[in-house]
Amino acid sequence: MDSGVLLESGTNELEILEFKIGNNYYGINVAKIREILSYQTPTPIPNAHPCIEGIFMPRDIIITVINLAKCLNIPDSNKATDMNIITNFNKLNVAFHVHGVVGIHRISWEDINKPDETINSIATGIIKLEEKLIIVLDFEKIISDISPETGLKVSDINHLGVRNRNEAPILIAEDSPLLSKLIQECLIKAGYTNIIATVNGLEAWNKLQGYKKSKTIESDVKCIITDIEMPQMDGHHLTKLVKTDPELKNIPVIIFSSLINEEMMRKGESIGADAQITKPEIGSLVEVLDNFILK
Incomplete structure (x- = not known):
């Protein structure tokens, strides 16, 4: 998919993918995303972290699937519209299981508010868009909490x-x-x-x-x-x-x-x-x- 790296360099803009977990709206920088696929049940891994659903192989790379709802303590969905957001950052390929993808927004970093201390352990920023709050999650921290050696x-x-x-x-x-x-x-x-x-x-x-x-x-x-x-x-x-x-x-x-x-x-x-x-x-x-x- 096209990503934010295609934006003109140094403009202080980015593209955010908005997605849903339960009834809540979250965001991820498009520059982290490799592709978005319909959810498919992964192969379980014995004794894995509770947030790890398993692995799957959409191309020629084995990818770990993380259940984002479990990470955020939100009830899981019926998987009818669920998606896998496949990411690449910190030299890792990881899929995040989400409950639906809303769309992509091009915004300025000036419009992203820094969260206060009460939620900055899970969020890097908050965006107000059409009277809706979108929480930009700290995906690096989510992964390092699951697997500290990646930090x-x-x-x-x-x-x-x-x-x-x-x-x-x-x-x-x-x-x-x-x-x-x-x-x-x-x-x-x-x-x-x-x-x-x-x-x-x-x-x-x-x-x-x-x-x-x-x-x-x-x-x-x-x-x-x-x-x-x-x-x-x-x-x-x-x-x-x-x-x-x-x-x-x-x-x-x-x-x-x-x-x-x-x-x-x-x-x-x-x-x-x-x-x-x-x-x-x-x-x-x-x-x-x-x-x-x-x-």
């Missing part, structure tokens, strides 16, 4: 050995409080102790504008690490703003996201990203950071 590979830092302390200021744009905390802990363990954390691209951009006004940008930021999916301003738009600004364009920008694939790599390259790393590989992030900071 951020913190153990990779241990393989780097003894590290010297480095106080080069690193600006991070990451909307997930948990991931932001883990990334910071990993970077500190790797010796990078001067970290400026922001919750989205807009906050990071405002920080950069403040440094520009103070005429201290060269000493205040040595590298930027950004996620792609973030409310208010996404990482691609932030990267494009930085790389088209005469005073900021020489700052290295590393995109650290679960969405990195061949198409998204091309998109990142077109807006000037200096490096792009898929999110579980925190060890690779540190190695790339070393190349920019220690060279």
